[in-house]
Amino acid sequence: MNDTAATPSSSAAPPRHDFAAAEPRWQAEWERRGCFAVPDVPDGSKPKYYVLEMFPYPSGKIHMGHVRNYTLGDVVARYKRARGYLVMHPMGWDAFGLPAENAARERGIHPAKWTYENIANMRAELKRMGLSLDWSREFATCDVEYYGQQQSLFLDFLAAGLVERKESWVNWDPVDQTVLANEQVIDGRGWRSGALVEKKKLSQWFFSITKYAPELLDALKTLDRWPERVKTMQANWIGRSEGARVRFRLAEPVADLREVEVFTTRPDTLFGMSFLAVAAEHPLAAAVAARDAKAAEFIAECRRMGTSEAAIEQAEKRGYDTGLRVAHPFIEGASFPVWIANFVLMEYGTGAIFGCPAHDQRDLEFARKYGLPVRPVVLPPGADPKTFAIGEDAYVEDGTIFNSGFMDGLGVAAAKRAAIERLEATGQGKGEVTWRLRDWGVSRQRYWGCPIPVIHCDACGIVPVPKHQLPVALPEDVDFSKPGNPLDHHPTWKHVPCPRCARPARRETDTFDTFVDSSWYYARFCSPRAEVPVMHAAVDAWLPVDQYIGGIEHAILHLLYSRFFARAMKATGHLKIEEPFAGLFTQGMVTHESYRAADGSWLYPEEVEKRPDGTAVRVGTNEPVTVGRVEAMSKSKRNTVDPGAIIDRYGADTARWFILSDNPPDRDMEWTEAGVAGAYRFTQRLHRLVTAALPVLPPPGTPPAQDAANGPAKALRRATHRAIAAVTEALESFAFNVAVARIRELANAVAEAEAQAQAATSPDPALAAALREALETLTRLSGPMVPHLAEELWSLLRPGETRLVAELPWPEADPALLQAETVTLAVQVLGKLRATIEVPVDADEATIFALAEAQENVQRAIGGKPIRKRIHVPGRVVNLVV
RNA sequence: GCCCGCCUGGCGGAAUGGCAGACGCAGCGGACUUAAAAUCCGCAGCCCCUAGGGCGUGGGGGUUCGAGUCCCCCGGCGGGCACCA
Numbered sequence: 001m002n003d004t005a006a007t008p009s010s011s012a013a014p015p016r017h018d019f020a021a022a023e024p025r026w027q028a029e030w031e032r033r034g035c036f037a038v039p040d041v042p043d044g045s046k047p048k049y050y051v052l053e054m055f056p057y058p059s060g061k062i063h064m065g066h067v068r069n070y071t072l073g074d075v076v077a078r079y080k081r082a083r084g085y086l087v088m089h090p091m092g093w094d095a096f097g098l099p100a101e102n103a104a105r106e107r108g109i110h111p112a113k114w115t116y117e118n119i120a121n122m123r124a125e126l127k128r129m130g131l132s133l134d135w136s137r138e139f140a141t142c143d144v145e146y147y148g149q150q151q152s153l154f155l156d157f158l159a160a161g162l163v164e165r166k167e168s169w170v171n172w173d174p175v176d177q178t179v180l181a182n183e184q185v186i187d188g189r190g191w192r193s194g195a196l197v198e199k200k201k202l203s204q205w206f207f208s209i210t211k212y213a214p215e216l217l218d219a220l221k222t223l224d225r226w227p228e229r230v231k232t233m234q235a236n237w238i239g240r241s242e243g244a245r246v247r248f249r250l251a252e253p254v255a256d257l258r259e260v261e262v263f264t265t266r267p268d269t270l271f272g273m274s275f276l277a278v279a280a281e282h283p284l285a286a287a288v289a290a291r292d293a294k295a296a297e298f299i300a301e302c303r304r305m306g307t308s309e310a311a312i313e314q315a316e317k318r319g320y321d322t323g324l325r326v327a328h329p330f331i332e333g334a335s336f337p338v339w340i341a342n343f344v345l346m347e348y349g350t351g352a353i354f355g356c357p358a359h360d361q362r363d364l365e366f367a368r369k370y371g372l373p374v375r376p377v378v379l380p381p382g383a384d385p386k387t388f389a390i391g392e393d394a395y396v397e398d399g400t401i402f403n404s405g406f407m408d409g410l411g412v413a414a415a416k417r418a419a420i421e422r423l424e425a426t427g428q429g430k431g432e433v434t435w436r437l438r439d440w441g442v443s444r445q446r447y448w449g450c451p452i453p454v455i456h457c458d459a460c461g462i463v464p465v466p467k468h469q470l471p472v473a474l475p476e477d478v479d480f481s482k483p484g485n486p487l488d489h490h491p492t493w494k495h496v497p498c499p500r501c502a503r504p505a506r507r508e509t510d511t512f513d514t515f516v517d518s519s520w521y522y523a524r525f526c527s528p529r530a531e532v533p534v535m536h537a538a539v540d541a542w543l544p545v546d547q548y549i550g551g552i553e554h555a556i557l558h559l560l561y562s563r564f565f566a567r568a569m570k571a572t573g574h575l576k577i578e579e580p581f582a583g584l585f586t587q588g589m590v591t592h593e594s595y596r597a598a599d600g601s602w603l604y605p606e607e608v609e610k611r612p613d614g615t616a617v618r619v620g621t622n623e624p625v626t627v628g629r630v631e632a633m634s635k636s637k638r639n640t641v642d643p644g645a646i647i648d649r650y651g652a653d654t655a656r657w658f659i660l661s662d663n664p665p666d667r668d669m670e671w672t673e674a675g676v677a678g679a680y681r682f683t684q685r686l687h688r689l690v691t692a693a694l695p696v697l698p699p700p701g702t703p704p705a706q707d708a709a710n711g712p713a714k715a716l717r718r719a720t721h722r723a724i725a726a727v728t729e730a731l732e733s734f735a736f737n738v739a740v741a742r743i744r745e746l747a748n749a750v751a752e753a754e755a756q757a758q759a760a761t762s763p764d765p766a767l768a769a770a771l772r773e774a775l776e777t778l779t780r781l782s783g784p785m786v787p788h789l790a791e792e793l794w795s796l797l798r799p800g801e802t803r804l805v806a807e808l809p810w811p812e813a814d815p816a817l818l819q820a821e822t823v824t825l826a827v828q829v830l831g832k833l834r835a836t837i838e839v840p841v842d843a844d845e846a847t848i849f850a851l852a853e854a855q856e857n858v859q860r861a862i863g864g865k866p867i868r869k870r871i872h873v874p875g876r877v878v879n880l881v882v
Numbered sequence: 883g884c885c886c887g888c889c890u891g892g893c894g895g896a897a898u899g900g901c902a903g904a905c906g907c908a909g910c911g912g913a914c915u916u917a918a919a920a921u922c923c924g925c926a927g928c929c930c931c932u933a934g935g936g937c938g939u940g941g942g943g944g945u946u947c948g949a950g951u952c953c954c955c956c957g958g959c960g961g962g963c964a965c966c967a
Contacts, residue, residue, distance in 0.1 A: 057967050097967065170965075181965040229886055233962070236885050309963050313883040343883090347964090362883085437964095444965065513965070552961060555886080560964095588888095589960090632960090661906070663894055668960075670894070678907055681920090688921085737895070741905035748905090755922090826901035831948040833901055857934085871947055877900040881947050 017687035019651030023788040026804075027130055035806045036077075036132045038088045040527045040538040049085035050542050051077040052522055052581075054550030054558075055092045058118040058140070059099060062125045064590035064633055064659075064671055065551070067643045071656045072587055072665050072736070073549045074131045078784035079731050080546075081132070082810035088542055090525040091126065091133045093119050093140035096147075096449045097514045098181060104448075104480045111448040112476065115142055125644055129652045130787050132806065137528045141517035146524065147450035148471025149533040150516065154453060155464050156572040157207065164206045165462065168441050169281070169307050172200035176483045179445045182308045199303040204443035205452055205510065209564045213238055213435045215578075216563055225583035227666075230555045237556050239436025241265045244420050246354065246429035248276055248326035251335055255287040260326060260338070263349030263434050267423065268415035271404035272356040272377035274367055276326050277319060277341035279351040285340045288322045295320055295340060302342045309345070317366050318342045329428040330405060330419075341366065347438050357394065364394040377404045378412060440561060442513045447478055447486040449511030457498035457505035466499050472507070485509055518558055519565035522548075522580055534574050548581040552666075555586065585734055588668040590659075594628035594639040602638040605673075606645075630670050641671050653786035654680040660785050661740035682744065683789050686782065689750050690775055690793045696757055697772045698765065700798045704773045705766040712756045713766035719749035720774045721817035727781045728810070736785070743782055750774050772797070780811050827852040828879040829861040837878075845872050852878045 030036065042048055053073035056066055070091075077089040093115075100111035119140055126133075139146050157163050171180040175193035179202075184191045209216075217238045220231045243265035250258055260276060278284050280302035289296035298320040305315055324338040336354075343362055344353055357367035358376040367374055374390050378399040385402050401407045406422065407415040423429035443452065451472040453465035465472055475493040478486040487493060487509040498505035520533070526542040527535035550558075562580050569575040595603040597618060609619050616625040633640045646655050658679035662669045704717055723746035730739035753774065757767050776797055783790035783805040790805045820841065825848065827835040835855040839848055849870050852858060862882050869881035 054967095059967090094967070099966085179965075182963095183966045185965095227887095233886050237963085239885095307965085310883075313963085315883090440964080446965090514967070515964095518967085551967095552887080553967085554962095556962060557964065558967085661894090667888075667895095672894085672907080674907055675894075682906090685921090735896095738905085741896075744905055751922090824901080828900080828948070831900095831946095836901065860934095869947060871900090873900055873948095875900095877948080879900080879947055 017684055017789060017792065019653060019683070019788065022792045023128070023130060023652055026788045026791045027127065029791070029804065030132070030806055033804070033807075035804070036087075036089060037134050037136055038086055040530075040535060042086050042541055044541075046084060046086040048542060049077075049080045049087045049547075050545045051080065051087060051089045051547045052525070052545045052549070053091075054548075054554065055094050055518070055521060056122065057094045057097060057099070058115055058122055060118040060121060062122050062643050064641055064643060066126075067129065067655060068590055068659050068665070068669065069549060069551070069587055070126065070129060070131050071659050072585070072734075073547075074129075074133075074656075074787075075660065075731065075736060075784040076547050076549070077132050078787060078806065079810070081806070082780075082783070082808060084809065087132075088137075088525070089131075089133050090137035090528075091131070091135065092138050092521060092525065092528075093122075093142075094514065094518050094521075095119065095140040095142035096511075096517055098446070098448070100448045101446060101480070108480075110476070110478075112142065112474075115140070115448075128644070128647050129656070132787070137525050139524065139528050141450070141514075141521065142448070144471050144473050145529075146521075147517070148473070149524070149530075150450050150512070150520070151453040151465070151470050151472055152467060153520065153533050153569065153572070153574070154512075155467060155470075156574070157568050158454075158464055160568070160572050162208050162211070162568050162571065164208055164439065165203060166206050166439070166441075167201050168204050168206075169199045170202050170445075171307055172198045174198060178483050182306070185306050185308075185311075188304060188306055188311075196304055197306060199305070199307055202443070202445075204441050206439040206441050207564065207568070209440045209561070210435060210437055212564055212567050213240070213437045215567065216437075216560065219563075219579060223579060223582075223584070226581075227584065227586055230552075230559070230584060230586060233555050234560055237437065237560065241434050241436070243267060243432060243434065244416075244423055244429050245350065245432045246270070246329060246423060248329065248354070250338075251325040251327065254284060254324060255290070257284055257287055260284055260352050261350045262352045262354050263432065264354060266356065266359060266416070267419035267429075268401060268404075268407065268410075268412050269356040269359045269377050270328070270330055270354070270419055271401075271407070272358045272375045273328060273336055273354050274357055274363075274373045274375060275337050275339055275355040277339040277344050277353050277355055277366070279344040279346035280340055280342060281346040282340070282344075282351045284322075284324075284338070284352070288324070288340070292322070295322060298340060302340075305342060312343065312345065315342055317362065317369060319366060319370060321370070329423060329426070337372075339370075348436060349434050358390045359394050359396055361394045361396070364390065375403065377401060440513075440515075440564070442516055443510040444513055445485045445488070445509075446511055447474070447480075449514060450517060451487070452508045452510050452512060454508045455496060455498060455505045456508065457501060457503065459503055460498055460500045460505075463498055463500050463505070469499065487511070515558060515561050519561045520569065522562070523566075523569065523575060534569075536574075539575055543575065543577050544580050544582045547583045547585065549585045549587060551589070552586040559584070585666070587665050588663075589632045590671055591630050591668050592633050592639040592641060592671045593630050594637045596626045596628055598623055598625075602636070604638045605641060632668075633671070646676060650676055650680045651683070651788070653789045654683050657683060657740070657786050660736040662737065664737055665734060682747075683786060686747060686778065686786075686789060686793065689747060689754065690779070690796055693750075693754055693757075693771055693775055694796065696763070696768050697775070697797075698769050700772075700801070702769050702772060704769045711766075712753055713764065713770040716749055716753045716767065716770040716774050718817050718820075719746055720770070720777050721813045723749075723781065724777060724811050724813035725818055728813070731784070739781075740785070743778065743785075746774065746778050746781070750778060777811050780805060780808060783808075823875050825852070825875070826877045827855060827858055828877060829858060830881060831879060832861070834858045834861045841875075848872060848878060853880070 051073050053069045077087050081087045095115050100115050103109050103114045104111050171185050173180050173190035173193050173195055175195035185197050190197055244267040246262045248260045280299045289299050319339040319341040322338045325335040328334040355363040357364040357374040359378055376390055379385055379402050380399045398412045401410045401415045407418050420431040453472045455463045457463050475490055494507040494509050496507055522545050523534045523539050527538035566580040567578050595608045597603055607619055608616050608625050616627050618625050658676045723742050726742040727739045779790050779793040794805045822838050822840050825837050826833055835857045837851050865882040867880050867882055871879040
C-alpha cells in the first residue's frame with residue numbers, strides 16, 4: 001500500500017466506477033436470481049409488504065416525474081426487503097385514454113399500435129433505472145385480459161345495484177359533433193374547431209358512489225398513514241352539510257309546478273331572504289322558458305358556459321328575473337322574486353337556493369348587481385342592531401339573530417334548530433343532510449377505452465352482456481377520419497342479437513372513464529393472470545397496498561374512486577378490505593428553468609449555454625436567451641430533461657441519487673445540471689473510498705474491536721452506528737434527502753479515517769477493522785438508493801460473498817455506540833445564546849447551572865441582575881431569566 | 883371563485899417548542915499538476931468602531947423563560963375543482 005501511495009505515477013489512475021458496464025450487469029444478475037419476484041399466494045414465512053407507485057400513462061417516453069416516483073418507491077421496496085419483508089412491487093400501464101385517439105386522428109396511427117409501441121419504449125427505459133420490480137406481473141389496462149375482467153366487475157356492480165343510468169350534461173362541440181373533455185375546452189371554445197361549446201344532456205352510466213358517501217368520509221379517520229391534507233381535501237370533496245330542505249310555495253303555479261324546494265345550510269337566516277334562485281337546468285327554469293323567450297335566451301347563454309365548476313364559479317354572476325314570486329315560510333303575506341341564476345349548481349342540493357345577501361358573499365354580489373334588498377339578521381357580537389349594516393362583505397360569522405321573529409336573540413346554532421323545528425311543525429320543510437359528492441359518471445363517447453358491456457334492445461331495454469360472452473373486445477378496424485365515436489359509426493360492431501330475446505339489438509358504444517381502469521389495478525396486480533378479476537387467496541394475502549406513492553394531483557378523484565371500488569368489490573364478494581391504500585405518500589413535481597429565444601419561442605435546456613456572467617445564449621448562434629421561471633417540466637415550455645440522456649451520461653444510480661438528495665420528496669424539486677454533476681461525483685467518491693481502502697482492510701468477516709479506547713477507531717465506529725440509526729429513521733419517515741445527508745456524513749468520516757490510516761507511521765488494526773465496518777455499512781445503507789453501485793462495492797469488499805446487497809438484511813445500530821459521554825449545552829440568558837458548555841451526560845443540575853453561570857459571557861449578559869428562574873432542558877439548553 | 887398546500891443564506895435544504903443554516907450545489911482561497919481536468923484541504927447568513935455585538939426562517943401581530951416550529955391577519959407561489967392522466 002505504501003508503495004502505491006509513494007509512487008502514484010507508477011500506477012494508473014484509480015479505477016473509476018464504470019456504470020455503463022456495471023448497471024446492466026447487476027440488473028441481469030438480479031433478474032437471474034429472481035430477487036424481486038414474489039408468488040401470488042405467499043407462504044406466510046415472512047410478513048408481506050406491498051409497495052405500489054401510480055402506474056404511468058404510456059405517453060411514449062418516461063419523464064423525470066416518473067423517475068422520481070419510481071425511485072421513491074424503489075427505495076421503499078429495497079429497504080423493506082432488507083427489513084425482512086416479502087415485498088411485492090409491480091408495474092403496469094394506464095393505457096387507455098385520449099392521447100392515443102389524438103395520435104390516431106392527427107397522425108393516422110392506430111391507438112393500439114401507438115400505445116403498445118410506447119409501452120415497449122417506456123418499459124426499456126424503466127428497466128435501465130434498476131428498479132426492483134416484479135415484471136412478471138406487468139399488464140396494460142388496454143389488454144383485453146384486463147378490461148374483460150373489468151367488464152365482469154361492472155356486471156357484478158350492476159347486479160348489486162351499484163350502477164345507475166341517468167342524464168347528465170357534457171361539453172358539446174357543435175362543429176366537430178363531439179363530446180369534449182374539460183381540457184379540450186379553451187375559453188369556452190372547442191380546442192380544434194374553435195366553436196363555442198354548448199352543454200348537452202346525454203343518458204349516461206353512473207357508479208353510485210354517493211351511496212358510500214358517509215362511509216368514505218368516516219373511514220378517512222382510519223387512514224393514519226395518509227397525509228392530513230389529502231384527507232382534508234377528500235372530506236371537503238365529499239362535503240357533508242347539515243341544513244334544511246325548505247319548500248317555497250309559488251304564488252301561482254307554472255305548468256304543473258306549485259312549489260320550489262331549496263336546500264340551505266343557513267335556515268337561521270330565512271328572515272333575511274331577499275330572493276330565490278334556481279339553476280338554469282332546473283325544471284322551473286324550463287317551465288318558465290316555455291312561455292318566456294327572454295328566459296329561454298338566458299338559459300341558452302348559461303349553456304354556453306361549460307360544465308366545469310371552476311368555469312361556473314368564476315363567471316360573472318348573472319341572473320334573470322322570472323317575474324314569479326314565492327311565499328315566505330315564516331312571514332305571513334311576504335313574497336319574494338324568483339330568479340334564474342348562473343351560479344346556482346343543479347348538481348348540488350336541490351338546484352335552487354334562497355338568497356340571503358347579508359350573510360352569504362355570492363348572494364350579496366348578486367343582490368348588489370341587481371338592486372335586491374340586503375337585510376341583516378345576524379348581529380355580530382357588540383354591534384348595535386339599530387346601525388349595523390352590510391358593506392362589501394357579507395357577515396358569515398356567529399352572532400345573535402335579530403329581525404327574525406321567533407328566532408330573535410338566539411345564537412346561529414340554536415336558531416338553525418329552531419328554524420328546522422318550525423319548518424317541520426308547519427310541514428314546510430325538514431332538517432336534512434346533503435353531500436357535495438355526486439355520482440360518478442363513467443360513460444365516455446370514445447373508442448380507446450373499455451367497452452361498457454350492455455346491449456340496448458328495443459324490446460327488452462337495457463340488457464347486460466352475459467358473462468360467458470365476455471370480453472366485449474374493441475374492434476380493430478376503426479375509422480378516425482370522421483368526428484365522433486368510431487365505435488358508434490363502425491359498420492358491424494354494435495349490431496348484435498339481444499341476449500334475452502335474440503332480436504336485433506345494439507351494443508352500448510360508450511366506453512369507461514379511464515379512472516375506472518385505475519380504480520382496481522392495485523388488486524389485479526396480486527393475481528394478474530387470473531381468469532377472474534381477482535383471485536381470493538392472492539388479494540386476501542397482499543392487500544391492502546402498504547405504501548402507495550404518486551402525485552398530489554390525484555389527491556381527490558383517483559384515490560376516492562379507488563376507495564369506492566374497494567367497497568364495491570367487497571360488496572360483490574371480490575375483496576375483504578375496504579381501504580385499498582394503508583399508506584399514501586404524495587410526491588412533488590419535477591421542475592426546471594424555462595428558456596426563450598429572442599423571437600419568443602421556447603428552447604430545450606440542451607439548446608442553451610450558460611455563460612459565467614450569468615447570462616445565457618443559444619448554442620451555435622450565440623443569440624441571447626431569456627432565462628424564465630422555474631416551473632413544472634412540460635413539453636409545451638420545452639423545459640424537459642430526458643431521463644434516457646441522463647442515464648446515458650451519468651448512469652441510473654446518479655439520477656436516482658440526485659433525485660433523492662435534492663429536497664424532501666413531497667416538495668417540488670428543481671432539476672439542475674449542477675446537481676446531477678454533484679451526484680455523479682459522489683458516486684465516484686464512494687467507489688474511490690472503497691478502492692483506496694482495500695489494501696489496508698482486514699479480511700472480510702473481521703469483527704471491529706469492541707473495547708477500543710477513545711481514538712480514531714472508536715470515533716469512526718460511533719459515526720458508523722450513528723449513521724445506521726439516522727439513515728434508518730430518515731428512511732422510515734420518507735426523509736430521503738436527510739438519509740442522503742447522513743450517508744454523506746459517514747462518507748466524510750470514512751475519508752478522514754482513511755487519511756489518518758495513511759498518515760500513521762505504524763498500522764492501526766483497530767482503525768482498519770473499523771474502516772471495514774464503516775465501508776461495508778456505507779455500502780449497505782446506500783443500497784436502496786444507488787443499488788448498482790452498492791452491489792459493485794460489496795463485490796469489492798466481500799469477494800466470494802454469495803449474497804448480494806439486494807439479499808442482505810439491513811444493518812443494526814449498536815446502542816452502546818450511540819451514547820456519547822458528554823453533551824454540549826447551549827447557555828441562554830433571556831433566550832439569547834451567550835455561551836456553550838460541555839458537560840458529562842450524567843451531570844446534575846446544580847453543577848450545570850454553576851458551570852453555566854460561571855461563563856464570562858454569561859456573567860456579562862446577566863450584568864449583576866438577580867436570576868429569577870433557571871431552566872434546564874437536559875441535553876439541550878440552559879436558559880437563565882434575570 | 884371555492885378547497886388544499888408551500889415560503890429558511892447566492893441556490894436546494896436541515897432543525898421531538900430548546901445552539902437556525904446539518905448535508906450538498908454554486909463561490910472563494912490553498913495543495914497536487916508544466917498546465918488543465920479530476921481529486922484533496924480550508925473559508926463562507928447579513929451588518930457593525932471585529933474583544934464582542936446587532937439583525938436574521940415571505941410581511942405584521944400574539945402565546946411562551948424560549949417560536950422556523952403553535953395561534954391570528956396579510957402577501958406571493960403552486961395543486962385540485964368531477965370528461966387530462
